[in-house]
Amino acid sequence: MNPTWNAIRSGLERGVIELRQTFTTAQDLWGYLFPAVVLLVVMTVMRDSEVPGTGFSLGAMALPSVLGMNVAYGGLVNIAQHLAVEREDGTLLRAKAVPGGMLGYLVGKIVGIAGAVLVSLVLVLVPGMFLFDGLALTGVGTWLGLLGVVALGLVATMPIGAALGSLFPNARSIGLLFLPIIGLIAISGIFYPVTSYPEWIQWIAQAFPIYWLGLGMRSALLPEALVAAEIGESWRHLETLAALGAWAVVGLAVAPIVLRRMARRESGSSVAARREKALQRVA
Amino acid sequence: MSVSELGTPRTGSRPHQDVTIEVRGLRMRYGPVDVLNGVEFRAYRGEVVALLGPNGAGKTTTIEILEGFRIRSAGEVRVLGVDPARGGESWRARLGVVLQSWRDHGKWQVRELLRHLGSFYAPYSTAERGRPWDTDELIAAVGLTEHADKRVSRLSGGQRRRLDVAVGIVGKPEVLFLDEPTAGFDPHSRRDFHDLVHRLADLDDTTILLTTHDLDEADKLADRILVLAGGSIIADDSPDALARRMSTGAEVRWTRDGERFVHSTTDATAFVRGLFAEHGDTVADLEVRRASLEDTYLALVHEFESGHGDAVIRSFEEAAR
Numbered sequence: 001m002n003p004t005w006n007a008i009r010s011g012l013e014r015g016v017i018e019l020r021q022t023f024t025t026a027q028d029l030w031g032y033l034f035p036a037v038v039l040l041v042v043m044t045v046m047r048d049s050e051v052p053g054t055g056f057s058l059g060a061m062a063l064p065s066v067l068g069m070n071v072a073y074g075g076l077v078n079i080a081q082h083l084a085v086e087r088e089d090g091t092l093l094r095a096k097a098v099p100g101g102m103l104g105y106l107v108g109k110i111v112g113i114a115g116a117v118l119v120s121l122v123l124v125l126v127p128g129m130f131l132f133d134g135l136a137l138t139g140v141g142t143w144l145g146l147l148g149v150v151a152l153g154l155v156a157t158m159p160i161g162a163a164l165g166s167l168f169p170n171a172r173s174i175g176l177l178f179l180p181i182i183g184l185i186a187i188s189g190i191f192y193p194v195t196s197y198p199e200w201i202q203w204i205a206q207a208f209p210i211y212w213l214g215l216g217m218r219s220a221l222l223p224e225a226l227v228a229a230e231i232g233e234s235w236r237h238l239e240t241l242a243a244l245g246a247w248a249v250v251g252l253a254v255a256p257i258v259l260r261r262m263a264r265r266e267s268g269s270s271v272a273a274r275r276e277k278a279l280q281r282v283a
Numbered sequence: 284m285s286v287s288e289l290g291t292p293r294t295g296s297r298p299h300q301d302v303t304i305e306v307r308g309l310r311m312r313y314g315p316v317d318v319l320n321g322v323e324f325r326a327y328r329g330e331v332v333a334l335l336g337p338n339g340a341g342k343t344t345t346i347e348i349l350e351g352f353r354i355r356s357a358g359e360v361r362v363l364g365v366d367p368a369r370g371g372e373s374w375r376a377r378l379g380v381v382l383q384s385w386r387d388h389g390k391w392q393v394r395e396l397l398r399h400l401g402s403f404y405a406p407y408s409t410a411e412r413g414r415p416w417d418t419d420e421l422i423a424a425v426g427l428t429e430h431a432d433k434r435v436s437r438l439s440g441g442q443r444r445r446l447d448v449a450v451g452i453v454g455k456p457e458v459l460f461l462d463e464p465t466a467g468f469d470p471h472s473r474r475d476f477h478d479l480v481h482r483l484a485d486l487d488d489t490t491i492l493l494t495t496h497d498l499d500e501a502d503k504l505a506d507r508i509l510v511l512a513g514g515s516i517i518a519d520d521s522p523d524a525l526a527r528r529m530s531t532g533a534e535v536r537w538t539r540d541g542e543r544f545v546h547s548t549t550d551a552t553a554f555v556r557g558l559f560a561e562h563g564d565t566v567a568d569l570e571v572r573r574a575s576l577e578d579t580y581l582a583l584v585h586e587f588e589s590g591h592g593d594a595v596i597r598s599f600e601e602a603a604r
Contacts, residue, residue, distance in 0.1 A: 002406065003372060003373070003406040003407070006402070006403070006405060007403060009402075010399065010402045010403050013402070014399060017391070017395060017399065086387065089387040090382060090383075090384055090385055090387045091388060093352075093382060094384075094387060094388070094400070094450065096352070097350075097378075097382065097451075098375070098400055098403045098404075098454070099373065099375040099376035099403055099404060100372050100403050101403055104403060267347045267352035268343065268346075268350075268352070268380075268382055268462055269344075269347065271383075271385065272383060275385045
């Protein structure tokens with residue numbers, strides 16, 4: 001068998017194994033359930049408020065936006081976190097010592113994170129379908145649109161997330177990512193229509209993938225009338241495709257360079273040095 | 284499991300095609316400091332070579348250059364005929380690296396991890412060398428059968444080190460690198476590990492290059508000892524030959540009428556002959572202790588450091604400037 005295909009196949013298997021492991025690890029289960037419950041509670045509280053000028057439930061509007069946010073969060077933060085942790089603990093070095101191991105590792109990471117993102121979506125979407133009225137969930141187009149946005153969103157965010165994870169010096173410094181991400185979520189129209197913000201904030205939001213993922217999800221899951229609350233009163237499908245596509249192109253161009261540079265520097269002594277440091281911190 | 288008696292003495296010159304590691308004029312410079320300064324050695328198929336040296340002598344750097352994880356400053360290096368700085372995946376498939384793990388792959392089960400890592404080697408299987416190693420056989424070889432279904436995070440420190448060794452050899456390597464492999468082993472695990480190393484070298488013809496601080500271990504395991512000090516190899520010989528070369532003295536201990544005696548001499552045979560001639564049957568508990576590898580090693584490094592002390596200080600001052 002061709003070694004490259006073999007490595008990809010081993011990587012797929014790796015992703016499936018790692019995803020399965022999350023279902024039997026208490027910490028990972030908590031990581032799935034806790035955010036889902038918090039988000040559902042928040043949206044339920046918002047249920048009786050209205051999207052300005054539409055009479056539509058703000059909670060129901062937030063549901064698709066939250067799905068988009070989860071895709072962006074998984075693709076940016078989770079993958080960055082995994083890479084930083086697994087570089088520090090030597091997982092990456094092990095991959096490097098095996099023929100085709102780095103390719104297998106990356107394929108595995110993509111599959112594992114994508115799977116975890118899907119799980120987090122289902123955990124919000126399924127209870128949400130019962131909690132909120134008015135979502136357009138019947139047509140085949142709805143589900144195809146949803147899957148398309150998820151796929152495009154992952155391609156747009158994961159390479160950037162991987163590059164960020166390679167740039168941070170250790171797992172703890174990844175915490176620095178949270179603040180800007182939370183700020184972006186706040187201005188990206190996830191919990192409140194972006195059109196109610198000043199125009200300059202709208203411009204900032206539109207520079208990042210979180211806004212576009214929220215918009216894409218809303219266009220798939222909300223009734224047509226809700227378009228009134230969007231910028232330009234349009235779902236802007238082409239713009240969504242262009243913006244997420246641009247992030248994907250930048251990510252796919254930058255990530256291999258950053259990842260390769262990071263991987264080249266890994267050796268037994270660099271892992272040992274970080275272990276020393278981490279253990280000192282504990283002590 | 285004891286296969287150490289299968290060991291064959293390795294003497295005389297060996298054919299060139301059996302050279303698996305060749306290092307000539309290897310230099311490594313970090314900023315203004317030369318850590319390696321003209322390292323030269325060879326290793327052959329099926330040979331166990333121990334690399335010894337004081338802390339900071341550059342043992343780990345040397346091994347990492349051979350593994351292809353670090354780029355050298357100058358010199359020529361070939362591992363299995365390939366420059367490690369340019370080794371591709373098919374070259375990588377013929378190497379084994381035993382890494383000191385910390386907490387990676389904690390959620391994986393032992394068997395699952397070894398089967399997964401082994402799967403990467405399948406395309407590189409050959410008629411002489413079936414790759415990867417059968418998972419259950421490998422688990423048995425490192426003594427982890429009872430723990431095969433455990434999560435890696437639940438293994439003890441010693442079990443984890445055995446797993447590290449298993450991961451290093453899962454691809455049936457032709458050259459295996461081990462950096463401080465037995466740090467943290469109990470005596471029993473250490474013995475099992477030594478048997479495994481002999482088995483790999485003798486049955487699988489694997490070249491094994493290891494670093495260690497345990498001179499007793501080097502003595503037991505290695506066909507050849509390299510001593511790295513001051514950035515170059517200052518000794519390259521079998522453990523016995525090294526001990527013979529360095530030691531002129533021996534220590535003789537005996538008891539007579541319940542009293543203990545110790546005497547240092549340069550000619551133990553003559554001294555013992557005289558001892559018996561003088562005291563005959565009253566001599567008991569006779570023990571002649573030749574210099575151990577440890578004595579030899581310490582003498583070598585001491586001799587080197589006192590001979591090169593000035594140079595060492597000079598380079599240190601240059602570095603500080």
